[in-house]
Amino acid sequence: MSYYLLEIGTEELPASFINPAAESLKESFSKLLENKGIGFGDIQAGGTPRRLYVYIDNLNEKQDDKEEEIVGPPASVAFDENGNLTKAGRGFAKSKSLDEKSLKRVNTDRGEYLAGKRFLKGVRTDEFLQENVVSLIKSIPFQKSMRWSDKNLKFARPVHWILSVYNGDVLGFELDGIKSSDITYGHRFMSEGAIRVKDFDSYCRKLLENNVVYDFDSRKKLIEDQLNEIQSENDDLIVQTDEELLDSVANLVEKPFAVLGSFSKEFLELPDEVLITSMKNHQKY
Structure with missing residues (x-):
């Protein structure tokens, strides 16, 4: 069995774009492989502000060979x-x-017809992916897309790198001048720079080592745990968890750190609804 790992490295994506884009990638790869008759196991997809990724395991190395029967013209026309x-x-x-x-x-049901059989040799999975990955990347739906520099590609934010690894080797292709490789990058400020990966395990491990919590649910839980810790250390503090806001901030950073701040009470003279709306929509806290 084979595996494939794709990562699209970008400038910071809007928080609301990440989960829908990851889900779209997962569905697109699933449909593509199913329609071609290429078996696979599980598909994982996700993202951070600087990347979208998809990983497919237990991939069949080629499409199954098959024999198909094709019906042609009526027998009265096909035979003398x-x-x-x-x-x-x-x-x-x-x-x-x-x-x-x-x-x-x-x-x-329509009468007697001419029919014949033909043998179809299954395509290799790596070759099939190589031919179709670019179109899948371009088809990711975003609320808004942009062009940059002299590129023709439209995407949510400028693309800086593409990681594409099939069975430990680079699955090569080019997206508007950007060549795929086996290189990814860690946290923008808290990492060593370029990171070479061979498989999904090394991808996950090296990202974590370079201060990128690549999984959305893990980032969300980390924030919740940090909020609970801050609350436990402050007897007069009650954290009112807002799921929508929590989902948003989990996609604003690659490695979250919860902090406790304060401001003058005179700023609390406005109605609660006004204060909370401003904090949530503008300051994201």
Whole structure:
């Protein structure tokens, strides 16, 4: 069995764009492989402000070979009065790459027709992915997209790198001048720079080592744990958890740190609803 890992490295994505884009990548790869008859195990997809990724495990190395029967013109047109193939019958066989020895009459709801079988050799999975990954990346739906520099690509934010690894090797392709590689990058300020990865395990481990919590649920839980710790250390403090806000801030950073701040009470003279709306929508706290 094989595996494939794709990461699209970008400038900071809007928080609300990340989860829908990751889900779109997951669905697109799933449909693509299913429609082509290429078996796979699990598909994981996610993202941070600086990346979107998808990982597929237990991939079949090629599409299954198959034999299919194709129905052509009516038998009255495909055969002459002596039972020999007519020009129309031979033309059908040639256009569909059918072995003339496999041609026969078949009964259908519409009457008797000419039919034949052909053997289809399964395509290699790496070659198929190589041909289709670019179109999948371009098809990710965003609320708003942009162009930058002299690029023709439209994306939510400028793309800076693409990691594409199939079975430990680079699955090469080019996206508007950006060549895929086996290189990713850690936290913008708290990392060593370029990181080479071979598989999903090393990808996850090295990102964590370079201060990127790559999984949305993990970032969200980390924030919740930090809020609970701050609350436990301050007897007069009650943290009112807002799920929508929590989801948003979990996608604003690659490694969250909760902090406790304060301001003058004179700023609390406005109605609670006004204060809370401003804090949530503008300051994100």
